[in-house]
Amino acid sequence: MHVISRKTLQEFYKKHTASKGALECWFAEVKNAEWLIPADIKKKYGSADILKDNRVVFDIKGNDYRIVVKIAYQAKIVYIRFVGTHKEYDKINAETI
Numbered sequence: 001m002h003v004i005s006r007k008t009l010q011e012f013y014k015k016h017t018a019s020k021g022a023l024e025c026w027f028a029e030v031k032n033a034e035w036l037i038p039a040d041i042k043k044k045y046g047s048a049d050i051l052k053d054n055r056v057v058f059d060i061k062g063n064d065y066r067i068v069v070k071i072a073y074q075a076k077i078v079y080i081r082f083v084g085t086h087k088e089y090d091k092i093n094a095e096t097i
Contacts, residue, residue: 001033001071003078012083022061023083030078037073049094055081057094068094 009027013020035041038050049057058067066089068082082089082097 001030001035001076001078003027003030003080005080008080008083016065016085019061019065022065023067026058026060026067034076035071035073051095053095055095057089068092068097 006027009023013023029044033040033044038054038056041048041056042050045058047059047063051057054071054073056069056071058069059065060067063086065083065085067080068089070079070081071077072079082092082094084092
């Protein structure tokens with residue numbers, strides 16, 4: 001999968017240094033993934049929340065952080081829509097961000 005954009009993750013972990021390892025690990029795994037349908041994601045990430053409009057919420061580092069993505073399965077592109085703390089996540093609408 002092609003992840004857009006790694007820079008979003010890097011900017012986040014500059015502010016939240018404890019998240020760096022987990023976010024880099026997630027990025028590497030997603031980059032090497034070949035997801036065709038949401039069920040492919042659930043096989044690897046059982047705690048991921050599959051939302052409408054091809055959106056997925058990933059729990060990162062024991063649920064300390066969250067990533068919301070929108071996936072274009074046929075194009076094999078993962079668009080990062082949000083990365084933040086659990087508290088920040090509680091303030092957004094993952095289905096529209």
